[in-house]
Amino acid sequence: MIEDAVIIVPAFNEGAVIEDTLAELKKFASRVIVVNDGSRDDTAAKAKKAGVFVASHCANLGYGAALKTGFTAGLRYFKEPFFITFDADFQHDPSYLESLLGPLRRREADYVIGSRFLAGEAPALPLARKIGSRVFSIATSALIGQKITDPTSGMLALGRKVARVFAGQLFPLDFPDADVLVMLSRMGYRIKEEAVEMRPARRPGSMHAGILRPMYYIAKMSVSMVHFALRRDLKEQRREMESVS
Amino acid sequence: MFLKQKIFAIIASGALIVLISVLIKRRRLREEYALLWLATGVGILALVTGYPALVWISKLIGAVAPTTTLFLFALLFIILISISFSVRFSRLADQMQAVITELAFLRKEMEDLKQGRASGSG
Numbered sequence: 001m002i003e004d005a006v007i008i009v010p011a012f013n014e015g016a017v018i019e020d021t022l023a024e025l026k027k028f029a030s031r032v033i034v035v036n037d038g039s040r041d042d043t044a045a046k047a048k049k050a051g052v053f054v055a056s057h058c059a060n061l062g063y064g065a066a067l068k069t070g071f072t073a074g075l076r077y078f079k080e081p082f083f084i085t086f087d088a089d090f091q092h093d094p095s096y097l098e099s100l101l102g103p104l105r106r107r108e109a110d111y112v113i114g115s116r117f118l119a120g121e122a123p124a125l126p127l128a129r130k131i132g133s134r135v136f137s138i139a140t141s142a143l144i145g146q147k148i149t150d151p152t153s154g155m156l157a158l159g160r161k162v163a164r165v166f167a168g169q170l171f172p173l174d175f176p177d178a179d180v181l182v183m184l185s186r187m188g189y190r191i192k193e194e195a196v197e198m199r200p201a202r203r204p205g206s207m208h209a210g211i212l213r214p215m216y217y218i219a220k221m222s223v224s225m226v227h228f229a230l231r232r233d234l235k236e237q238r239r240e241m242e243s244v245s
Numbered sequence: 246m247f248l249k250q251k252i253f254a255i256i257a258s259g260a261l262i263v264l265i266s267v268l269i270k271r272r273r274l275r276e277e278y279a280l281l282w283l284a285t286g287v288g289i290l291a292l293v294t295g296y297p298a299l300v301w302i303s304k305l306i307g308a309v310a311p312t313t314t315l316f317l318f319a320l321l322f323i324i325l326i327s328i329s330f331s332v333r334f335s336r337l338a339d340q341m342q343a344v345i346t347e348l349a350f351l352r353k354e355m356e357d358l359k360q361g362r363a364s365g366s367g
Contacts, residue, residue: 035349055349061342069346076350173342 010066015041109192114155
């Protein structure tokens with residue numbers, strides 16, 4: 001049982017799967033935060049019934065904002081040194097939580113990505129997503145000078161210092177993934193990938209579904225990555241943030 | 246610049262200034278949002294009434310006719326106003342996110358307190 005990490009689960013209209021996800025998760029970790037991002041279904045009620053910490057947005061703000069609330073709650077209400085982000089749709093396998101925490105506990109990294117592309121067989125993704133993921137993997141690797149195989153993974157582990165970045169002003173609120181890696185790398189945080197396997201999501205649909213949203217995602221992510229790559233004040237921002245805490 | 250064009254530009258910019266002033270007076274528009282709109286009206290009015298200045302600026306920027314300069318400035322003001330709104334929307338989105346997060350925590354704390362009180366009294 002993991003006692004030194006808080007698991008953050010952003011959830012939007014996950015009423016159909018949240019009970020199973022939390023029941024399985026609670027076998028591995030005792031501290032769980034569910035951020036109900038303005039769901040219109042019974043996500044919040046089911047999460048409360050599962051006995052976890054539930055913070056409910058009164059309006060839907062999106063994945064990044066839900067993560068930000070999760071990290072703010074984690075820093076404010078919990079003392080544990082580590083955090084892990086975990087999807088509510090049953091896609092993430094909690095048996096990998098321990099291996100994600102390994103590099104943090106051994107102080108080998110400040111930020112650990114659960115990569116779907118390191119564990120033998122490549123995951124079955126739609127072609128467009130596979131291409132998108134590969135393009136962002138190449139771009140991120142080039143920008144940070146380190147090979148990153150899965151920059152869009154939502155299964156992440158980090159310590160309290162990085163969590164403060166996630167709860168602060170710098171954290172992008174729309175689809176934070178590859179741009180966050182560029183930001184953290186420019187701030188001087190050490191990034192590592194660990195192999196994880198993911199299951200097909202039990203809930204149909206994705207936040208990248210449709211035509212306009214993926215186009216917006218690609219445009220926004222590209223601008224955001226270049227923006228962080230060009231910023232020269234990020235190490236200074238880190239120093240300021242760590243001197244306050 | 247033809248007299249008709251001049252009259253139309255004066256009426257349009259005058260109407261814009263009056264409309265913005267009325268909206269401020271009726272508290273339908275806050276002063277900080279009105280500044281750029283007022284600047285647009287006053288700017289166009291100044292350019293039309295100070296015709297030699299308009300001709301000088303047209304020559305300076307290489308515009309063929311003074312009316313082109315007027316349209317160009319009007320367009321620039323609109324771009325500035327749009328950027329100003331984008332900046333304000335970005336700030337508002339951040340503020341809204343912070344308020345909703347705090348509200349979520351307050352709700353959670355209130356529910357915990359209520360639950361504690363209920364189990365204490367029961």
